[in-house]
Amino acid sequence: MPDTDRAPAAPEPYEKRHKRAAPWAPGGRGTREPLDPHAPPPAPGGLGWTVRPAALAEDQVDDGPPCPPPGTAEDATDFDPGFGDIRLTEARQDIVIGRWQGVRDLFAVTGDNWPRRTHRLRVLSNAAAAGSVSETWAEAEPGNPDALVLRAATEVVRVFDEAIALHGGVRPGKGSGVAESRLDGVVRSCLRAADASPLDPAPWISLLTVARLYGKGVRGPELQRWWDGLRRRDPHNVEGHTQLLRYFSARWHGTHGRMYGFARDAAAVAPQGSPLPVLVQIARVEEFRYVIESAAAQGTPPPCETGQHWQHEIAVTDARRTYARWLGGRPEGPLLPEEVGSLNYLTHALCLAGLDAAASDAFALLGGRAARAPWSYTGDPEGQFTAYRRARRGAGRDGG
Incomplete structure (x- = not known):
């Protein structure tokens, strides 16, 4: 293991290392070359080490879930x-x-x-x-x-x-x-x-x-x-x-196709049990927001039946695949706070796709811990979360 107690040599400032390419430097911003988001990660050599406190007392180490199990009030x-x-x-x-x-x-x-x-x-x-x-x-x-x-x-x-x-x-x-x-x-x-x-x-x-x-x-x-x-x-x-997915979205600097391509590529190479496959569900939410908000800005109704956005065959298959890749490969144990936001996206997708048993499993992990996104994009967030959770309590594990 590296000696994190030894102060590293001061790294050369990043702006000096990459001065010519910096977009904030005069004349630095121009035609955007294609980004390869899934090239193998660069080798980790030469990064140096962050100086942390030399020694932490045993009761200071943050080595476990820093939260209690899901809420004691069943419907809270x-x-x-x-x-x-x-x-x-x-x-x-x-x-x-x-x-x-x-x-x-x-x-x-x-x-x-x-x-x-x-x-x-x-x-x-x-x-x-x-x-x-x-x-x-x-x-x-x-x-x-x-x-x-x-x-x-x-x-x-x-x-x-x-x-x-x-x-x-x-x-x-x-x-x-x-x-x-x-x-x-x-x-x-x-x-x-x-x-x-x-x-x-x-x-x-x-x-x-x-x-x-x-x-x-x-x-x-x-x-x-x-x-x-x-x-x-x-x-x-x-x-x-x-x-980066949002950067590639149609709302910002890309298209729906590029956003979905990025999400699916990342999901395909994610290790079993990783939450990364939920990027596909996040992309679906971003597309939905863009379509609905664009129509509202133009004073026109949405171009299609919005329910089909979540229930067509690809959407259902994607939700089932993320459930299997992430929750199916996740180690047993309580849900950690850093997982809650991502699991809200998956739970939302499972509910709207009609995958009730899988949604029940997701709610069993979440308890009452809700995130306003993505629920707020499809209605009242508290009302939806509470109603779906009650309706799917005890539905069991999805076999599909």
Whole structure:
């Protein structure tokens, strides 16, 4: 095992290494070359190591599910974004009152559990966006890489909020309206975080997220570098894959076909028991949103019967395949908070596809832990989640 207690040699700044290709440099943005999202991940050599606390007491190690089993109240539906992660809830409360120390301690015990760290960072960056905790922490501990990672992720949340405000409270699509100079500043913040925490996939997820806001997208070589940066550190990261999937969607810089192709390719090579196959269900939700919202913007009815979007043969086959690949190969045990968001997408698809027994199994894992997306795109999220859960309780395992 590498010696993580030994400080690494300072890496050459990322912007210096890739100055010519940087899209935020003068003249850097031009024709976008094709991205190969499924080339073998680059070799991991030369990444360096993030400096973490030298030793954690035994009771400080975050080595198990940080949440209780699904809710004690049988029908309680809980939309808390922490998904039952008690330590995360405590750190989020610290942010509300302006304290950063609990956030620092949480990231320290999370260590290199990348799925859990990704989930926690997403929740905390959203909580921090309205205040100054991320800046205060970075100023108080300028050598702490976790502080820079949180600050970069928080800047991404803020710039998306700015884009939404520019569109009158509606989520933007291609042509966000945010000035490129503002986006370039966010990119530089992400690159500083990447240099400070060279093993962490989070800054690369942040880069893939903010890439969508550029009106003409990001040049192919640079997007490929950011994608490689993620896969080199966490090749099966669901959040990072989801951000690139959205970049390839018709809403942003691609087409339905390219989005589905990316999702199916990623699902095909995912290890058994990985949640990555749920990308196909996320793609179906993105297509549905685009069709419905485009029709609403034009004042016309949807072009087809929306129920068939979820119930036609391909949709049903895809949902059944994801259930088999993910839940069929998943180790026994309680659902972890970092799995809850993805399982809501699969459960939604199973319910609308009429796969009642598989949906029952999914609800048995979820308990009452609900995510507003994707339920909010097809109606009242609480009403749907609660009604489907009650209707499918005890249906058994799907044999198809």
